[in-house]
Amino acid sequence: MTWTHGEHRGLILSLGEGMNMKKLLWLIACVTLPAHGAEPLKAETYFTATLPKPTPHWVFVNDMNFLGYVDGKVYLIDAGAGKMLGMMSTGTYQMAIEIAPDVSAVYVPVTFYSRGTHGERTDAVVIYETEGLTPVAEVVIPPKRATGMPMRGYSGMSDDGRFVYVANMTPASSFSVVDVVARKFLGEIESAGCALIFPTGNRSLASLCGDGTVQTFVLDEVGAVTARAKSAPFFDPNVDPVTEKASRRGNTWYFFSFEGYVHPVAFEGGTANPQPKWSLFTDEERNDGWRVGGSQFNAVHEANGRLYVIVHQGETDSHKDPGMNVWVYDLATRAKVDVIDLESHAVSVAVTQDVEPLLVTNTLELPVIHVYDATSGALVNVIEGGPMTPSFPQVP
Amino acid sequence: MTWTHGEHRGLILSLGEGMNMKKLLWLIACVTLPAHGAEPLKAETYFTATLPKPTPHWVFVNDMNFLGYVDGKVYLIDAGAGKMLGMMSTGTYQMAIEIAPDVSAVYVPVTFYSRGTHGERTDAVVIYETEGLTPVAEVVIPPKRATGMPMRGYSGMSDDGRFVYVANMTPASSFSVVDVVARKFLGEIESAGCALIFPTGNRSLASLCGDGTVQTFVLDEVGAVTARAKSAPFFDPNVDPVTEKASRRGNTWYFFSFEGYVHPVAFEGGTANPQPKWSLFTDEERNDGWRVGGSQFNAVHEANGRLYVIVHQGETDSHKDPGMNVWVYDLATRAKVDVIDLESHAVSVAVTQDVEPLLVTNTLELPVIHVYDATSGALVNVIEGGPMTPSFPQVP
Amino acid sequence: MNFFDRLVTRSARRIARATSRRHFLARFGVALGGTAALPLLPVARAESTSPARAPQPGEQGDPTTCEYWRHCAIDGFLCGCCGGSANACPPGTEPAPVTWIGTCKNPVDGKDYVISYNDCCGKSACGRCLCNRNEGDRPVYMPAKSNDLNWCHGTSNNIYHCSTAVVLGLALDD
């Protein structure tokens, strides 16, 4: 049997010996006269839906698909409507995505093998057009990208949306720089002793280091390093390390230690200025075992300065445990201003950046996304299915 | 940091600026003197285990990994020991495997895209060396292989282990012939109106057809058709079609109709001789709603002539429903000789071919394999985890 | 033992024992998305001016549930849960031009309609609203009526994402 079709609107069928047209036809009738009584349903065409315009309630949910990680995915949901809008197939070891400032494109660092799990390895930043959430181009990068438990900092983007940085580990640490506008790999920058990407402007970024500092990099227009520096040590990694999961507001990154201290680091011109640490917990709360923990357990609302932190009661080494509460802080006053009881335990949280913000939470082992009103704490939506092992949500 | 290593037995480390050797060393000590009291544990090497020699209790479990089907897998278990022995990563749309008669190799028809879910498509029969369950070669075939809900008949092998046949659908039906000994694609044979592969000898096979027949093919040594014929119709596909899930004993294939009739078809010299049908169910049982159903719901023990069929009580259209019972028949007398109550519902079953046979069952949505003594019906092992969406087990 | 394992195994065992087989399958049945060899006949051309969109006024039910009447012979992820609808592929996916069909009774008018389950292709499994119902389903050697085949053919690639349920018209013989 062979066939051709025209613009998805019809089909010219030519049957081989094995297919009997009569058998097919008795099954189908395109009725031209209405039957008795009500008008029958009309014949329909089928088509491909178009994505609605981006709204502040768009949330991308990373799904490494842990038990089928060659088949990584990213889900786009409308958190307010509680709907899945679309999906991206993103290949092996999907960690984090970079969303263009105008949300016209999404950049995904990913790994491919020519034969699924063997053959030639290709690492690339794949450029997805947001309109169809489909890959339209790729920029091949050195096959060195770091992978593991997904974290936001495995990649980063310059504030102007031109450079995407991809963390490498071979185990030597470095990062690749891609110009996603020119769709060109610019180069690889060594970052020994430091890991992950924390963008701090249009041509600057920082990386967290095992000696309790951040290393800062300033780049030129072709991605070469023009300045590199180490901050003063601002935490003791052997006593109370900061986790890799941080939040940014303006040009300040907020890091969080295992024991619940906030370490703000302000960046200016690419240079790091660690600020005094402050505690998320009172002594009493700390005595009661309250801790931070999870995956991307913190999020910040840029405009209103609220910090949202998933907390739990636990012991030492519980820094990856999920929590049933989000504690809300005012970054200006450092005061705890609210407590949100979650419907389901969570390891990661994102907050939409509009004036009626929503909290989006997930935990790794459940294919469920929960949406809360960030102001009232009320459960707004539960979106079931989709991401099999959601790692963390990202908002544009 | 850079490093080299020799034969996995040690490591020469050279540190970059960021890594502090002292910090590493204080963590590790290779004690040369025993501590007080008992001898401490010895330092261990690590190595790669070798697969034990094949036993009659080896069972391969196909896992399309439905929610991550780009990352298909096949698990090898020792059903008697209740252990996973190893795994094969098998790429996109893993349907069924072909096991070499001497169990030295496993052949897997599979699809790859150069970029996971896009890019260039390559279909191939991948040759896995059983010793390491690793791919050692591939034979590229036309990118036409039929895929879907996994079924045994999506591929087949000649009795001498030389030819592997792969079902195609574009939607035109055909099959590809691969010489897995010469590791060579031999050609494609058109099979319009018929689907799936039922091998019937060294150079012959059959395909099930929509007109209630089988089409038979006899091939020469280079895979070209030397004889092609249609059997007499032996079932009415519009009244009571046979399912695609069949079992073979000697050169007879046993097909099973939706309503529970067995249609044996004997093959000799590649020619089909349909035998009188017989019923799995008495009139009373049929009135009570007993039906066959599931995925690969039937299996035969070659030596003792027992037929094992998963049954359930259901209505029309329940031909894919799982069952909680296996009914056992003697193919010689057509008598039901035993009923096995399952611990968990099942859609597929395989029976090991030794003198103390084991039944291996699974259902699609649970990552669990159940093993029963085929003679006593006793539950022998429950193997949890591994295949996420096990489709059916296969025995060598 | 993995994390799904423990969860899934135990609860599913309970469910398997507590509910009928049929109910079980209806809720948890698995199988690969759509398909088989059947043309989208010239239906579409008939109404190029104002094509009907699902759901239509003369029907009821939730297209994102397995129980929706059009789904009587579907096997796959419901596109309505994936960013599409009963007759729309999700953004960026490509509808397969041909597919398998079912005949389903619309409970509102009591009429039988031929439903075309065109697959949407080009992205891997949507993962939501897996639905398997087998009314009139036939084996793959009768592809036009078989829901077990992957029908991402005639598309850029054969990567299956979800399945639609498009009204083709009234069934003749009912």
Next chain:
Amino acid sequence: MNFFDRLVTRSARRIARATSRRHFLARFGVALGGTAALPLLPVARAESTSPARAPQPGEQGDPTTCEYWRHCAIDGFLCGCCGGSANACPPGTEPAPVTWIGTCKNPVDGKDYVISYNDCCGKSACGRCLCNRNEGDRPVYMPAKSNDLNWCHGTSNNIYHCSTAVVLGLALDD
């Protein structure tokens, strides 16, 4: 909603509420297999004549359980459930020569040992016995002690299958 979905969601919610967070994570915690930058020091050479195999006489417990003492800082599928053992990669997989380490107390002799969690590579996720414990685990910028990194480096490819737990020797500072 898919088939795991309904099963997993409901039972996990119950579990989440019924058990402590810690217990929950110990049983269901997720994270990608092993790793980080730490050498397998010359340990192996010391005993080329008769290398010790796990488990050794001076220990107790089941290497295929998350609770096994050596697993105090592991994160991944236990190779002992995948056709390997605590110090053997499953057939056909390739051990990563370097990895991350933990310090775990052997309950039999009360001594602390340095455990090397070498990943086994070349096949995708084993899927069995996922285990995440974080005693002494540190962030990925301290790779030698971080269990969140994929350490399939120095191998033919970086496809992660499972993680071992190899005794390197007594820990000094305990």
